[in-house]
Structure formats: C-alpha cells, structure tokens
Amino acid sequence: MPVEVWDIRPALAPMVSFVCALLVFIGGSRAGWxxxxxxxxxxxxxxxVASMLPGTVGGVAYTFRFAEFAPGIGIGFRADALGMAFAxxxxxLWVVATVYSIGYMKGERSLGRFFxxxxxxxxxxxxxxxxENLLTLFIFYEVLTIxxxxxxxxxxxxxxxxxxxxxxxYTLTGGGVILLGIAMTYVVxxxxxxxxxxxIVPPDTTPAVLAILFVMLTLGFGVxxxxxxxxxxxxxxxxxxxxVSALLHAVAVVKAGAFxxxxxxxxxxxxxxxxxxxxxxxxxxxxxxxxxAASVMALLQDNLKRRLAYSTVxxxxxxxxxxxxxxxxxxxxxxxxxxxxxxxKVTMFFAAGAIQRTTGKTNISEMSGIGxxxxxxxxxxxxxxxxxxxxxLLAGFISKWHMSVGGFDSxxxxxxxxxxxxxxxxxxYWFPMLYLAFFKPVSEExxxxxxxxxxxxPTLVCAxxxxxxxxxxxxxxxxxxxxxxxxxxxxxx
Amino acid sequence: MSVHSNSLLSPALWAVLLxxxxxxxxxxYGRLPRRGRFLLLGTAPVASALFxxxxxxxVLAGSSHExxxxxxxxxxxxxxxxxxxxxxxxxxVAVLWSFIFVFSVGYLRDDRYAGRYHTFSMLCLAGLxxxxxxxxxxxxxxxxxxxxxxxxxxIVHEGTSSAIAAARKYIVYIAAGGSLLVMGGAxxxxxxxxxxxxxxxxLGPGTPPxxxxxxALLLIAGFGVxxxxxxxxxxxxxxxxxxxxxxxxxxxxxxxxxxxxxxxxxxxxVVGARWLAVLAIDRGLAAVAAFTAISAAVVAIKQDDLKRRLAYSTVxxxxxxxxGASLLAPGPLTGALVHITNHASMKGCLxxxxxxxxxxxxxTRVSQMGGIARRFPVTMAAFTLSALALIGIPPLAGFxxxxxxxxxxxxxxxxxxxxxxxxxxxxxxxxxxxVVRIAxxxxxxxxxxxxxxxxxxxxEAAPSMLAPIVALTAxxxxxxxxxxxxxxxxxxxxxxxxxxxxxx
Numbered sequence: 001m002p003v004e005v006w007d008i009r010p011a012l013a014p015m016v017s018f019v020c021a022l023l024v025f026i027g028g029s030r031a032g033w034x035x036x037x038x039x040x041x042x043x044x045x046x047x048x049v050a051s052m053l054p055g056t057v058g059g060v061a062y063t064f065r066f067a068e069f070a071p072g073i074g075i076g077f078r079a080d081a082l083g084m085a086f087a088x089x090x091x092x093l094w095v096v097a098t099v100y101s102i103g104y105m106k107g108e109r110s111l112g113r114f115f116x117x118x119x120x121x122x123x124x125x126x127x128x129x130x131x132e133n134l135l136t137l138f139i140f141y142e143v144l145t146i147x148x149x150x151x152x153x154x155x156x157x158x159x160x161x162x163x164x165x166x167x168x169x170y171t172l173t174g175g176g177v178i179l180l181g182i183a184m185t186y187v188v189x190x191x192x193x194x195x196x197x198x199x200i201v202p203p204d205t206t207p208a209v210l211a212i213l214f215v216m217l218t219l220g221f222g223v224x225x226x227x228x229x230x231x232x233x234x235x236x237x238x239x240x241x242x243x244v245s246a247l248l249h250a251v252a253v254v255k256a257g258a259f260x261x262x263x264x265x266x267x268x269x270x271x272x273x274x275x276x277x278x279x280x281x282x283x284x285x286x287x288x289x290x291x292x293a294a295s296v297m298a299l300l301q302d303n304l305k306r307r308l309a310y311s312t313v314x315x316x317x318x319x320x321x322x323x324x325x326x327x328x329x330x331x332x333x334x335x336x337x338x339x340x341x342x343x344x345k346v347t348m349f350f351a352a353g354a355i356q357r358t359t360g361k362t363n364i365s366e367m368s369g370i371g372x373x374x375x376x377x378x379x380x381x382x383x384x385x386x387x388x389x390x391x392x393l394l395a396g397f398i399s400k401w402h403m404s405v406g407g408f409d410s411x412x413x414x415x416x417x418x419x420x421x422x423x424x425x426x427x428x429y430w431f432p433m434l435y436l437a438f439f440k441p442v443s444e445e446x447x448x449x450x451x452x453x454x455x456x457x458p459t460l461v462c463a464x465x466x467x468x469x470x471x472x473x474x475x476x477x478x479x480x481x482x483x484x485x486x487x488x489x490x491x492x493x
Numbered sequence: 494m495s496v497h498s499n500s501l502l503s504p505a506l507w508a509v510l511l512x513x514x515x516x517x518x519x520x521x522y523g524r525l526p527r528r529g530r531f532l533l534l535g536t537a538p539v540a541s542a543l544f545x546x547x548x549x550x551x552v553l554a555g556s557s558h559e560x561x562x563x564x565x566x567x568x569x570x571x572x573x574x575x576x577x578x579x580x581x582x583x584x585x586v587a588v589l590w591s592f593i594f595v596f597s598v599g600y601l602r603d604d605r606y607a608g609r610y611h612t613f614s615m616l617c618l619a620g621l622x623x624x625x626x627x628x629x630x631x632x633x634x635x636x637x638x639x640x641x642x643x644x645x646x647x648i649v650h651e652g653t654s655s656a657i658a659a660a661r662k663y664i665v666y667i668a669a670g671g672s673l674l675v676m677g678g679a680x681x682x683x684x685x686x687x688x689x690x691x692x693x694x695x696l697g698p699g700t701p702p703x704x705x706x707x708x709a710l711l712l713i714a715g716f717g718v719x720x721x722x723x724x725x726x727x728x729x730x731x732x733x734x735x736x737x738x739x740x741x742x743x744x745x746x747x748x749x750x751x752x753x754x755x756x757x758x759x760x761x762x763v764v765g766a767r768w769l770a771v772l773a774i775d776r777g778l779a780a781v782a783a784f785t786a787i788s789a790a791v792v793a794i795k796q797d798d799l800k801r802r803l804a805y806s807t808v809x810x811x812x813x814x815x816x817g818a819s820l821l822a823p824g825p826l827t828g829a830l831v832h833i834t835n836h837a838s839m840k841g842c843l844x845x846x847x848x849x850x851x852x853x854x855x856x857t858r859v860s861q862m863g864g865i866a867r868r869f870p871v872t873m874a875a876f877t878l879s880a881l882a883l884i885g886i887p888p889l890a891g892f893x894x895x896x897x898x899x900x901x902x903x904x905x906x907x908x909x910x911x912x913x914x915x916x917x918x919x920x921x922x923x924x925x926x927x928v929v930r931i932a933x934x935x936x937x938x939x940x941x942x943x944x945x946x947x948x949x950x951x952x953e954a955a956p957s958m959l960a961p962i963v964a965l966t967a968x969x970x971x972x973x974x975x976x977x978x979x980x981x982x983x984x985x986x987x988x989x990x991x992x993x994x995x996x997x
Contacts, residue, residue: 390675391639393565401678404679419676420675423668471571474566
C-alpha cells in the first residue's frame with residue numbers, strides 16, 4: 001500500500017483548468033487571451049501532474065481532503081497510481097489537443113464557449129481521476145457529462161442537437177444508476193466510500209446484493225465506456241468538432257467510464273471478493289462480445305469519424321475485459337490500454353481532422369491518393385493503425401501481449417483468440433484505408449499539400465508517442481510502469 | 494557469451510540501424526541529386542554486409558555477444574544477440590540485398606515511385622537484419638512483423654490489378670500468421686516466464702503437454718505461413734510474379750527463408766527439441782515438409798509464367814530446409830542452414846534474370862523464351878548455371894546443401910527422406926531444364942525479333958542490371974567449390990547446427 005502524504009497538488013491540478021475555464025468565459029471573446037489562458041493552463045496542469053509522478057513511482061499517494069459534510073461523505077483527492085495513470089495521459093494530451101484546437105477552430109464562432117467548456121471537461125477528468133472517494137468521483141463524472149454537452153452540439157445544426165439529446169439521455173440515465181449504486185454502497189459499507197483499501201464492500205455481503213450493486217455500478221459506468229448494447233450515443237456524438245471527438249470521445253468522456261469500472265472492480269469490491277463470484281466473468285464475456293461486434297460494425301462504416309467511433313467502442317472494452325479477468329497481467333493491460341488507446345486514437349482523430357480541414361473529405365472512399373498528397377499526416381495515421389493491429393514496438397502491442405499472457409495464465413485461452421481476432425479486424429478496417437491513401441493508382445497524381453502546421457505537428461507528436469509507448473513504456477513514470485504499480489497495489493503484491 | 498559493455502559499438506546494432514536511416518533518407522528521394530542518392534542509399538546494404546562479415550569473423554573466432562537495448566516489459570527486452578546461425582543468415586541477407594539494390598537502380602530507372610520502393614525496401618532490410626540478430630522471441634517478432642508488413646508496399650508497387658490482388662492475399666496470410674505467432678509467443682511466455690532464446694528451449698519439463706503442444710503448433714504454423722509450408726503457401730505463387738523483380742528476388746531469396754529461420758529458432762530455442770520429440774510434432778512437421786517439397790515441385794512443372802514457376806520452386810526448396818530442421822539432429826540441420834544461404838544466391842540470381850528478361854524484352858512466360866539466349870547470352874548463361882546449381886549438379890552450391898542434408902539424414906537414421914531429396918532434385922531438373930532448352934534451342938517468334946534491337950556485345954542490358962547477375966552466379970559457384978574451405982558458409986552452418994542441435 002502506498003504511503004499517504006498530505007499535498008495540495010492533487011486538488012491543484014483540476015483547479016488550474018477550472019480557473020482557466022472561468023478566465024476564458026469572462027475574457028474569452030479576445031482570441032489572444034483565450035489562447036494564452038488555454039495554453040498556459042494546459043502546460044501548468046501537465047507540469048503539476050508530472051511533478052507527482054516521481055512520488056507515484058516511489059510508492060507515495062499524495063492526498064488532499066476538504067471538510068466532510070457528513071460521516072464518510074466529502075470531497076477528497078488522492079493521487080494513487082491508477083488515478084495518476086489516467087490523469088497523466090489526460091493532461092498531456094490536453095496540451096497537444098489545445099494546440100490542435102486553436103489551429104482547427106480558427107474562424108469558427110462561439111469560441112469563448114468552446115474553449116471554456118473544453119477546459120472545464122479536462123478539469124473534471126483530472127478531478128475524477130484523482131478522486132479519493134466514490135462520491136467525489138461521481139460528482140466530477142457528472143460535471144464532465146454536462147460540460148461535454150456544449151461541445152457535442154457546438155455546430156448547432158439539427159443533427160448536432162439531436163446527437164446532444166441522445167448523448168444526454170444515455171449518460172444522465174447512466175449517471176442516475178451510478179448514484180443509486182453509490183447510495184447502496186454507502187448503506188452496505190456502513191458509511192465508507194473512500195478508495196485505497198482494496199475494496200469497501202464488506203466480504204459478508206449477500207450474493208444477491210453484491211450482484212445488484214455490481215450490475216448497477218458497472219453498467220452505469222459502462223454507458224460512457226460504451227459497452228454494447230449501451231454504446232448508441234458514441235457514434236452519433238461524432239458530429240462534434242474533431243478536436244472534441246479526439247480528446248473527449250477517445251480520452252476523457254469514454255475513458256472516464258472505463259476508469260469508473262476499474263475503480264469499481266479494484267476499489268469498491270476488491271479483487272479478492274469478486275473472485276468468489278460469477279460477476280466478473282459475465283462482464284468479461286460482455287466485453288469480449290463488444291470487442292468483436294463493434295469491430296465488425298466499424299468495418300461497415302464509410303465515414304472516417306464513424307469508423308473511428310466504432311473502433312473506440314471496441315477498444316474501450318479491452319479495458320473492461322482486462323479488468324474483469326482478475327489477473328495481474330490482464331489488469332496491467334487494462335490500465336496501460338487507457339494510455340495506449342488514447343494516444344493511438346487521438347493520432348487518428350487528429351489526422352482525420354487535418355484531412356477534413358485541408359481537403360474537405362470525410363468519407364474513406366474519397367480518400368484515394370490522400371497519402372501522396374499529405375504523406376506526413378497519413379504516415380502518422382499509419383503508425384497508429386499499425387499500433388492498433390498490435391505490431392510489436394508500438395503501443396498497442398504492449399496491451400495485447402499483456403492481455404494474452406493474462407488470459408493464458410488464468411487458463412482462459414479464448415482471451416488470446418479474442419485479441420487475435422480483434423487485431424485482424426483492426427487490420428481489416430485500417431489497412432484498406434492505407435492502401436487507398438498510399439498505393440491505389442489514381443488517374444491524376446495529387447500535388448503535395450500538407451495540413452497547416454498547427455494541425456500537422458500535434459498529429460506527429462502523437463505518432464511519436466505511439467512509438468515511445470511501445471518502446472520505452474517500462475521506464476519509471478511511463479504508463480506501463482505506473483500501471484504495474486497500480487495493479488500491484490490492487491492485487492496486494 | 495558476453496554482454497557487450499557498450500551496445501553502441503556492436504556491429505549488429507549498426508547493421509540494423511543503417512538501413513533504417515536509409516529508409517528515412519529515401520523519404521527525400523525526389524530531392525536528392527540523381528547520382529548521389531544511389532551512392533547514399535547503397536551505402537546502407539553494403540555497410541550492413543560489412544558489419545555482418547565482421548560478425549561472422551567474430552563467430553568463427555569463437556566470440557559471440559549479446560546486447561540489451563531497452564526493457565520493453567518486465568523480463569522482456571529488445572535485445573540483439575549474434576550466434577552462428579544468425580551471423581550466417583545476416584550475411585546472406587545483406588550481401589543479397591546489396592546486389593538487389595544495384596539491380597533495382599537499373600530496373601526502376603523510369604519508375605516514378607522509385608523513392609517509395611527504396612523506402613520500403615530499406616525498412617524490409619532493417620527488419621531482416623533484426624531477425625538475424627534478434628536475441629529473443631519478442632525482438633524476433635518485432636523485426637519479423639516489420640519486414641512482413643512493409644513487404645506489402647513492395648508487392649503492390651506496380652499498381653496493376655494483379656499486383657493489388659496478390660498484395661491483398663499476401664497481407665491476409667501474413668496478418669493471420671502474425672496473430673498465430675503472438676498467441677504462441679504469449680502462451681510460451683506464460684508457461685516459462687522467459688522470452689529469451691535459450692539452447693534446448695525455454696519450456697521446462699513441468700510444462701503441461703497441452704500448453705507445449707499449443708505453443709509449438711501456433712509458433713510453427715505462424716512461421717509456416719512465411720516459410721510457405723503446405724497448406725499455408727497460397728500467397729507465394731501470386732506475390733512473386735506481381736512484385737518488381739528485385740523484390741521477387743529478395744522475397745524468394747531471404748524473406749521466405751526468414752520463415753524457416755523462425756521455425757529453426759522455435760524448434761531449438763523456444764519449444765526445444767526435447768519437447769518436440771516427446772509430442773511427436775517433429776515427425777508431423779517432417780511429413781508436411783516432405784509433402785510440400787514434392788508437391789510444389791510437381792506444380793512448378795506446369796507453370797508457364799517464369800516467375801510463378803520459380804516461386805513454386807522456392808516453396809519446394811524451402812520445404813527442404815524445414816525438413817532438415819525437423820529431424821532434430823546436427824547433420825540435417827547443417828544442410829538446412831547452409832541451404833538458406835545457397836538458395837538465396839541461386840534463386841536470387843534466377844529471379845533477377847527473369848526480371849531482366851521481363852523488363853528488356855517483355856518476356857514473362859517460358860513459352861515466349863524461344864531462342865532468347867542469342868539475344869541475352871550473359872543472362873541466360875547465368876540462369877543456366879544457377880539452374881544447374883539448384884538441381885544439385887556438383888560442384889555448385891545446391892549440390893553442397895543437398896549432399897550435407899542427405900548425409901545428415903542417413904546419419905540421423907532418417908534415410909527414408911532421401912527419396913524426397915532425390916525426387917525433388919529430379920523434379921527440379923524437369924521444371925528448370927526445359928527453360929534452358931527453350932532459351933537456347935527454341936525458335937524465336939517473329940514479332941519479338943522485330944521489336945527487339947539486334948544483339949550486339951554490350952547491348953544486352955544496363956551494367957547495373959547485368960553485374961549483380963554475374964556476381965551472384967560467381968558466388969553460387971564459389972559456395973559450391975569452396976564449401977569445404979575454412980570459414981566457408983558450410984563451416985559456419987556446421988558451427989550453428991552444433992550449438993543448436995548438439996546440446997540436446
């Protein structure tokens with residue numbers, strides 16, 4: 001168990017982007033200030049989060065609690081390894097996404113609103129990542145739900161508004177179920193909601209109560225984690241501007257759901273307790289089904305962003321599957337995949353947005369020769385695509401390998417089969433696109449015309465991250481090492 | 494085995510890194526000066542060959558080394574290690590690639606995507622060098638996937654509908670094979686907790702037999718796709734005719750062989766010969782290889798497309814290597830390992846000849862080759878010599894491998910497989926000699942003669958295309974004549990086989 005050290009930083013990190021949001025709302029009509037506040041807050045927050053990494057690696061959990069309203073009920077932050085894994089990725093990608101958004105949104109209207117809510121979303125994400133108890137987690141989870149809405153409907157087209165309504169219907173319902181689950185947990189655990197004890201549900205709880213509680217919490221969080229059949233909102237929400245899709249729908253919002261499930265398994269129930277029930281097996285089968293079914297759906301999409309959305313649905317279930325297997329290797333896969341999937345998917349979204357802004361093309365079938373026109377952008381896309389197919393030395397392989405080894409270790413051969421099938425399906429829906437972009441003969445040779453630097457460089461930075469996460473992810477402070485620390489704590493190793 | 498004190502001084506590392514650097518450099522292909530770029534890019538394979546030669550010298554002198562570059566995961570490193578088998582394979586790859594590069598300069602002279610070709614070709618070279626020097630299964634898989642997937646770009650290069658279809662077929666086979674490999678690797682790792690290659694294998698005696706069986710079958714089948722073992726060979730016959738000739742030569746010469754090299758590593762250093770014998774997988778593998786060797790040779794006879802005929806010949810020849818590796822004795826393994834090198838030289842040359850004929854005379858079919866030797870005397874002389882070598886006529890390279898293989902089979906008490914060896918050689922004569930006969934004695938067709946410039950000395954082909962063909966033929970002769978000299982490929986293969994299969 002990590003040593004708790006009183007420190008303001010876990011509370012300060014979300015606060016920075018909250019203040020940034022306020023400043024942007026107040027003075028955000030001026031482009032210069034808006035950029036200044038967004039960029040400096042993004043950098044400052046990343047520095048704060050990164051400054052806690054040495055402590056995390058060294059077995060320290062920085063903790064900060066505000067006053068309790070009632071026994072066991074209060075706001076508190078605690079930077080344990082699992083939370084730091086999520087917070088580091090979110091805050092790093094926020095820096096990159098801010099640069100990208102400034103370039104992408106140039107000339108759009110309502111930018112004060114856009115960047116304000118953008119900052120608010122990230123504030124909520126880091127807050128829920130570093131939440132010390134279930135209630136704090138839930139509060140910021142709901143703040144995230146609400147502040148993502150203006151971003152989804154940013155274009156204010158009827159389609160966007162419809163998508164926003166769908167989004168709210170799904171996520172608020174999920175949130176309600178979670179709240180009921182939390183209330184029930186509070187009763188069952190006799191007033192304890194704090195994480196960090198490898199389970200707050202007492203072992204003598206009756207199986208029926210356990211089952212109801214588990215279903216409520218996992219399915220409640222599962223809405224945002226887009227586990228099938230609760231995934232309907234995600235592909236529709238792709239009407240949002242691309243930076244929103246990239247950061248929120250591949251990193252913050254959906255990962256908040258997956259993160260909630262991880263917390264539920266490791267910190268609400270605990271591995272030891274769940275091992276005696278059938279509940280995690282059911283979750284594993286549902287996740288495995290989602291991995292395959294969503295990939296098949298992705299194959300059928302022609303719109304690039306919709307294909308990316310279904311691919312996200314599929315990849316999120318890696319996290320759920322890994323956590324449900326209750327095996328240390330698979331659990332490492334789950335936690336590290338939060339980072340790996342985020343970086344790979346953001347690269348792809350950035351490339352998709354760069355293509356859309358530069359050429360106006362959104363459908364894959366129109367993209368013949370796009371790789372010869374924009375080689376660097378599509379090269380970055382290709383690296384991420386190879387990452388998803390599990391090519392060694394890229395990020396995705398680390399997840400796939402850990403998951404397969406975990407499956408074999410716990411005697412479940414089908415896990416490796418699911419991983420293999422998923423890798424092949426990823427190849428089936430990304431490789432044809434690379435073929436179109438680079439190799440398909442076109443009647444007229446496209447002239448070179450890359451995206452503008454503010455779109456291109458963030459994309460390339462993310463592609464480099466995909467390689468780094470495959471190559472040096474085990475260095476202290478990198479995702480794999482943090483994930484292993486988190487899992488060692490959860491499994492009491 | 495010593496751990497190198499400074500990994501940056503390891504020639505193995507630079508043999509891998511230089512081609513990678515060349516790949517990055519050829520992204521700027523269009524902006525580099527016309528002459529300078531060939532010298533610049535050509536430095537990579539030639540320097541890799543020099544580094545590989547240094548490593549071979551080191552291995553022959555009894556030194557070997559291992560470097561760990563970075564820890565990928567707990568107990569899993571990106572590591573390079575130079576042993577005799579790897580040194581031999583690495584040198585074969587780099588030397589063949591140097592000649593292929595020179596040939597491609599002439600072959601792709603008017604190709605507007607030549608830059609793209611060189612980028613992916615250098616990536617493939619880096620992958621193959623990495624495969625040769627990989628110190629553990631993960632590093633092996635990483636480099637193996639690198640060249641396997643990047644090869645797609647080279648097969649699809651010409652952009653014809655047949656190239657596109659062949660490349661699609663290729664990538665489906667290779668992706669499926671790659672999935673089997675990762676599954677098998679994860680299973681072996683889960684059972685043993687180690688990914689390093691180790692003499693005698695990493696699976697301990699306490700491993701459950703089902704686990705050992707699963708790991709062995711998955712890994713062998715995964716590499717079997719690349720090694721073109723029946724029934725996983727479907728991509729070979731389509732990919733070779735579709736690819737540009739220099740790449741067909743690389744594909745047949747060393748890439749398919751990388752699959753057999755993978756099988757050797759799996760059999761002796763991952764699963765272990767002991768486990769294979771206990772589970773009787775060695776016998777199954779030998780039977781499959783024997784069947785592949787004969788049936789592919791039979792199919793080759795019926796092919797009219799020259800590159801397709803040569804491709805089936807590759808399937809057949811590669812099966813010899815798998816057969817030699819599956820007998821679990823040093824003798825046949827020596828023959829198998831030396832055949833990788835010999836075959837690279839012989840088949841590389843044959844494909845370059847086929848490519849030269851296709852580019853300069855538009856000839857792709859055996860039936861079009863009537864009398865072509867009068868117009869392309871040097872090319873057809875080289876083709877004939879390489880064909881004779883492949884059939885196994887002494888004292889050329891192919892004879893040496895088959896002699897050693899056959900002798901090893903008798904020694905290992907598997908003399909029955911001599912039938913396969915002799916039958917294969919007879920069939921090779923049946924599918925290769927008619928090509929030679931038609932080229933020298935056949936009647937030229939009227940229209941072809943009209944379209945070709947008359948034969949004059951120096952008019953046959955560009956020197957950049959002819960020189961590699963001549964050089965490879967010389968190497969084929971040398972590999973045969975000097976086989977029993979000190980420091981030959983055969984002596985290195987013997988060393989490799991002793992250390993792989995001798996320690997059982």
